Amino acid sequence: IASLVMYLFAEFDDAANLLAANPDATTISIDEPTEIPKKQHGRLQEPGREEDDELLGTDDSDKTELLAGQKKSAPFWTFEYYQTFFDVDTYQVLDRIKGSVFPVPGKNFVRLYIRSNPDLYGPFWICATLVFTIAVSGNLSNFFIHLGKPTYHYVPEFRKVSIAATTIYAYAWLVPLALWGFLMWRNSKVMNIVSYSFLEIVCVYGYSLFIYIPTAILWIIPEKVVRWVLVMFSLCLSGSVLVMTFWPAVRDDNRRIALATVGTIVVLHALLAVGCLAYFFDAPELDFPAPIIPAHNGSTVITKSQ
Amino acid sequence: FAGLADVSISEDIPVEGEITVPVGSHSPDEDYSTLDEPVRDTIMRDLKAVGKKFVHVMYPKKSSALLRDWDLWGPLVLCVSLALMLQGGSADSKDDGGPQFAEVFVIIWFGAVVITLNSKLLGGTISFFQSLCVLGYCVMPLTLAMLVCRLVLLAGSGTVSFIIRLIVVLAMFAWSTLASTAFLADSQPPNRKALVVYPIFLFYFVISWMILTFTPQ
Numbered sequence: 001i002a003s004l005v006m007y008l009f010a011e012f013d014d015a016a017n018l019l020a021a022n023p024d025a026t027t028i029s030i031d032e033p034t035e036i037p038k039k040q041h042g043r044l045q046e047p048g049r050e051e052d053d054e055l056l057g058t059d060d061s062d063k064t065e066l067l068a069g070q071k072k073s074a075p076f077w078t079f080e081y082y083q084t085f086f087d088v089d090t091y092q093v094l095d096r097i098k099g100s101v102f103p104v105p106g107k108n109f110v111r112l113y114i115r116s117n118p119d120l121y122g123p124f125w126i127c128a129t130l131v132f133t134i135a136v137s138g139n140l141s142n143f144f145i146h147l148g149k150p151t152y153h154y155v156p157e158f159r160k161v162s163i164a165a166t167t168i169y170a171y172a173w174l175v176p177l178a179l180w181g182f183l184m185w186r187n188s189k190v191m192n193i194v195s196y197s198f199l200e201i202v203c204v205y206g207y208s209l210f211i212y213i214p215t216a217i218l219w220i221i222p223e224k225v226v227r228w229v230l231v232m233f234s235l236c237l238s239g240s241v242l243v244m245t246f247w248p249a250v251r252d253d254n255r256r257i258a259l260a261t262v263g264t265i266v267v268l269h270a271l272l273a274v275g276c277l278a279y280f281f282d283a284p285e286l287d288f289p290a291p292i293i294p295a296h297n298g299s300t301v302i303t304k305s306q
Numbered sequence: 307f308a309g310l311a312d313v314s315i316s317e318d319i320p321v322e323g324e325i326t327v328p329v330g331s332h333s334p335d336e337d338y339s340t341l342d343e344p345v346r347d348t349i350m351r352d353l354k355a356v357g358k359k360f361v362h363v364m365y366p367k368k369s370s371a372l373l374r375d376w377d378l379w380g381p382l383v384l385c386v387s388l389a390l391m392l393q394g395g396s397a398d399s400k401d402d403g404g405p406q407f408a409e410v411f412v413i414i415w416f417g418a419v420v421i422t423l424n425s426k427l428l429g430g431t432i433s434f435f436q437s438l439c440v441l442g443y444c445v446m447p448l449t450l451a452m453l454v455c456r457l458v459l460l461a462g463s464g465t466v467s468f469i470i471r472l473i474v475v476l477a478m479f480a481w482s483t484l485a486s487t488a489f490l491a492d493s494q495p496p497n498r499k500a501l502v503v504y505p506i507f508l509f510y511f512v513i514s515w516m517i518l519t520f521t522p523q
Contacts, residue, residue, distance in 0.1 A: 079426075086427040089497040121428070125505060132512055139519070156519040158405045 085120040085199065093122055100207040103241045109207070110200050110245050118199040123206020127172045130209055133216045134168075135161040138280030141220040145284055160280060171272050172209065176201040179246075182261070186253055194248045204245050208238040212273065219277060222284035231273050239266045356380045363443050366485040373436045373489065381442020384449050385414045388513075391452045392520055405516055413516075417509045418442060425494060425502045432493035441506070444486035448510065451478035452517045459522055471518060479514040483507055 074080040099113045139157050146152040180198045187195055196204075215234040219227050242265050250258040340348060356379050389410035405413070422437040430437075455471045487503050494502045 083427050083429065086424075086429075088501070090500045091497070093501060121424070121501060125424075125508075128505075129508060132508065132515075136515055154519075154521055156404045156516075156521070158409065158516075 085118070087117060088119040088121055092117075093119070096122055096203075096207050097126075097210050100210050100241050101237060103237060103244060105240075105244070108245055108248060109204055109241050110196060114200055114203055118197070118203040120199070120202070123172055123202055123209075126206050126210050126213070127168050130213055130216065131161065131165045131168050133213050134164050134276055134280050137216045137220050141222060142282050144220065145222050145282055164276070164280065167272075167275070168209070171268075172205055173202065175268055176205050179261075179265070183249055186250070186257070190253045196245075196249060204242065208241045208269075211238045212276075215273075216276070219281055224284060227277060227281070231270075231277060235266075235270050235273055239269050242266070242269060352377070352379065359439075359443050360446060363446050363485050366488040373432070373440065376433075376436045376439035378435070378439060378442065381414075381418075381439065381445065384442060384445045385411060388414070388445065388449045388452055391449075391456055392516060394522065404520055410516065413512065414442075414445065417512070421505045421509055424505055425490065428498050428501055429495045430490075430493050430502065432490065437490065440486055440489045441509070444482045444489075444510075445513065447478040447481040447485070448475075448513050448517060451475050451514075452520070455517060455520060459520075463521070475514050475518045479510050482510045486510075 074084070096113045099109055103109070104112075135157075138160065142157070143154055176198065180196070180201050183195060183201075211234045215230050218230055221227070243262055246265060247258075247262060250261050253261075355375060355377060359377075359380055389407045392405060392410055393407060418438050418441040421441060422434055425432065425437060426434065451474050454474050458467050458470050458474075461467060483503075483506060486506050490506070491499055491503065
């Protein structure tokens with residue numbers, strides 16, 4: 001059936017051109033029986049909203065929107081099904097990373113960059129890089145902070161890698177799951193124009209974590225002020241990507257629920273950043289010497305005078 | 307069956323082949339039954355194959371021998387020796403020491419599996435075990451680096467020894483990454499090469515970090 005549909009689209013090129021010229025026209029797409037229903041759900045509701053369609057400016061975007069929905073038709077137990085989530089080229093991944101670091105006000109990350117082609121490559125490898133970056137930077141930063149002390153013995157702290165991995169992967173998968181469930185539930189009560197599939201939410205969250213990678217590297221600098229400025233800065237950037245993505249999905253809802261949702265998203269994101277900073281990076285020493293207390297497990301602990 | 311009368315093979319299609327079933331003695335290099343050979347020959351053949359692959363990693367050229375006859379003996383030996391050499395580190399407190407044996411093992415094998423899956427999902431044409439084989443064999447420069455680091459640490463653990471270790475580990479890390487990229491990059495679609503090479507870089511970076519931060523008691 002897929003080849004028949006492709007053939008029809010190739011024949012009716014005029015229709016596609018007309019559609020590109022007039023993106024608000026109602027579209028009829030031929031359903032395949034194994035089509036994922038939520039993809040259709042999102043697309044059918046799109047033509048109503050002009051602010052969200054402002055991004056579909058290029059000529060072939062509608063074509064790719066229409067054609068893209070046909071590809072995810074392999075059954076989920078085959079390898080090809082999972083290959084559809086890795087259908088990205090290098091420049092696309094780099095574009096998406098760029099979009100997450102430089103949020104353009106008013107542009108929606110999902111509509112602009114993901115465009116019905118969510119990938120799992122970005123989220124997975126950005127999280128993996130972040131895990132190791134935080135563990136390595138934390139270790140390095142502690143090493144430099146305690147460097148001059150005669151009783152300090154360097155330890156690689158390898159346990160923290162598994163803790164970092166659990167935290168970051170849990171955040172990158174469980175929070176989108178909860179958010180998707182919540183949005184689906186609200187969708188059943190209030191007709192929202194914009195709705196996202198689970199993979200698109202995972203994609204946004206994964207790419208929004210990218211800014212924390214250079215932040216974690218810069219956290220090696222043992223200055224409290226610098227670290228907190230970095231936290232604020234990266235939180236603003238990635239938080240704004242998340243807010244601009246999810247605000248259109250909840251703004252039709254009850255005002256308080258919409259604000260609470262967006263607020264929770266930002267607070268969780270902030271908690272992740274602050275939690276990583278607090279757990280993996282020891283506080284830098286202040287100038288005056290502090291008493292040294294030998295701890296029970298043999299390593300020395302220097303109390304931090306506040 | 308009247309219609310079959312004019313079915314014939316046209317003159318310009320050559321028909322060739324053998325319809326005789328060969329019986330009797332075979333030529334010595336075909337159909338060699340390995341059941342009758344001495345055990346020493348069997349073991350030496352496998353050892354030679356492993357050794358040839360090690361040499362291929364030392365001088366990485368785009369040869370297909372490493373890919374065609376994959377085996378996992380070499381990676382197993384390298385992984386076990388690397389994990390063993392990473393033991394005996396500063397383990398005064400169980401929580402803050404270096405990686406345990408199981409952790410090194412899991413990181414290397416699980417990491418290699420994830421990278422292989424990643425390259426296959428991105429559309430690579432290499433087979434699963436071939437990719438595991440290449441990634442495992444390219445751990446060899448890092449195992450050498452670990453050996454050198456342990457020897458240098460026997461001499462002392464000051465700044466000079468750290469600088470020597472840093473240079474050695476960096477060089478071996480670059481060698482590992484370049485060797486595995488030389489073997490694996492060709493089987494990827496051209497516009498996704500960077501997407502496949504980056505996880506390999508991350509994998510060897512993590513192993514190098516474990517080697518560099520090894521501090522003895």
